Amino acid sequence: MKKLRTILMLGLFASSICHADTIFLDNHPGIVNGSTTYDPETRTCGKGKYKVFANLDQAARALSGADVLYVRAGTYCRPSVGKYREVHGNKVNYWTGALAINASGTPKKRKLVSIYNDELVIIQAKSSVSNYNPDPADNSFKSSSHYYPHPAISISGAYVDVMGFKTYGQVVISGHDITLENCDLGGGGPHMNQGQVVAINSNREGGVYNVVVRNNKIHHSCWGESTGNGAAIMCYNASFIVENNEFYDNYGPDIAIKDTGDQEGRDIIIRYNFFGPSSLTESGNVGLAGHNQDRLVDNIYIHHNIFLNKTTGISFRMEPRLEHVAYNNTFVNCGQGKGETGDIGDWLNPIINVYNNLYYHSKPGQKFYDIQTKPWSNLNSDYNLLFSTTGDTQWRHLYRDRCSTLATWQRYSGKDKNSVWKDPDFVNPSGSRPEDFKRKGDPGSIRDVTGSKYGQVCGGYVTGNEVIGVDKERGK
Numbered sequence: 001m002k003k004l005r006t007i008l009m010l011g012l013f014a015s016s017i018c019h020a021d022t023i024f025l026d027n028h029p030g031i032v033n034g035s036t037t038y039d040p041e042t043r044t045c046g047k048g049k050y051k052v053f054a055n056l057d058q059a060a061r062a063l064s065g066a067d068v069l070y071v072r073a074g075t076y077c078r079p080s081v082g083k084y085r086e087v088h089g090n091k092v093n094y095w096t097g098a099l100a101i102n103a104s105g106t107p108k109k110r111k112l113v114s115i116y117n118d119e120l121v122i123i124q125a126k127s128s129v130s131n132y133n134p135d136p137a138d139n140s141f142k143s144s145s146h147y148y149p150h151p152a153i154s155i156s157g158a159y160v161d162v163m164g165f166k167t168y169g170q171v172v173i174s175g176h177d178i179t180l181e182n183c184d185l186g187g188g189g190p191h192m193n194q195g196q197v198v199a200i201n202s203n204r205e206g207g208v209y210n211v212v213v214r215n216n217k218i219h220h221s222c223w224g225e226s227t228g229n230g231a232a233i234m235c236y237n238a239s240f241i242v243e244n245n246e247f248y249d250n251y252g253p254d255i256a257i258k259d260t261g262d263q264e265g266r267d268i269i270i271r272y273n274f275f276g277p278s279s280l281t282e283s284g285n286v287g288l289a290g291h292n293q294d295r296l297v298d299n300i301y302i303h304h305n306i307f308l309n310k311t312t313g314i315s316f317r318m319e320p321r322l323e324h325v326a327y328n329n330t331f332v333n334c335g336q337g338k339g340e341t342g343d344i345g346d347w348l349n350p351i352i353n354v355y356n357n358l359y360y361h362s363k364p365g366q367k368f369y370d371i372q373t374k375p376w377s378n379l380n381s382d383y384n385l386l387f388s389t390t391g392d393t394q395w396r397h398l399y400r401d402r403c404s405t406l407a408t409w410q411r412y413s414g415k416d417k418n419s420v421w422k423d424p425d426f427v428n429p430s431g432s433r434p435e436d437f438k439r440k441g442d443p444g445s446i447r448d449v450t451g452s453k454y455g456q457v458c459g460g461y462v463t464g465n466e467v468i469g470v471d472k473e474r475g476k
Contacts, residue, residue: 022066025053025071036051061103069113070116075124077123097169098150101154111157111160123165138223160175169189179214202236215470218246221252271302272467304462309336313331325355328462355384369397385458386406389429
């Protein structure tokens, strides 16, 4: 499948560069805005055959008549506020990016907005700001690109692939059938003062759907309702896939899901991501928080992720209409520090399904579960692997420590009857990269549990060949 995707990607780049349906954005000195004689080999006008723009807005609007927009190496931002208002009027639009992609493709002919080759293309939300707020808790709206009143990129069209950009500021996705891939996304945005790096949010009828956020670095979210509504990826009225991303240095949760109205018949899938630790907050960095406030998406599947050094790995809130399950995830040293609730936590008493997960602790005072679920029939937990090198760990229920061993937890709750206490034998248990949490030996010889429909192995690495976090080979 990966080889086929690579061939398709190479074919896309090769074919699109040879047709008149390709346009360019280039702010290289000497570029004539609107020229039809652009030569991508020399980055000059006069002897080529392609249309080129030096202006972000004009290039984005011209995409409606083209299939591909390539952006050349450089740093791009919207004009100053005064210049912007000359073009767009006085109304500040929190949804319109410096690069505002409004054009739509079709299911058979998608639009592509991409960097050219492997060039470094930076999109700034604010002119001359290529830094992250040194104090992510600051809400003064002055320190950096976080607080400029517009995103770096907005995508409101449909059937569009956006690839390869580095951003300082928010990315807003309000269209459908959108792919955001292979980007370095940093700097939270202003929407609702919640500091998201990526906001998946729409007021359109039917919501946002068929969105794929894949193979990106997502980091440096900032001030907002950092433990409630704010998140590096904040999702409203949306169904989507988030896969093979790396999250780190975020202020508040990495992903939060809310208000999935009008999403019946659609699923949310979160898989193969690396939820890394954060150095930006003492109040806690949750991996996945507050799922599905209004229960109108059909299913939520969370699997084959790694959560490292999170105060809470997954915090359940409410269940979707049909099924919500977290399986084959690896939790390493979660449930510690300020604001901790455990590897698995909940509030508002949802249905919780957790199977074939691996929970590993090497520090004292950590918590496997912090469960408010009542009655116990709402918790379906089994076929998991749990281990602590210190022996100092807890299972919490209704705000109290209830158990300190797996056996007492099994007797107290009646859950995890087929779960095991076992050293997972990581390659490097004190490491900081996804591959450190592969397990030694032949993956085919690992047998943790029997009888689970999710297999015999616990944790994110089942075969040892899974790619968790950014796939460096994707698109090559």
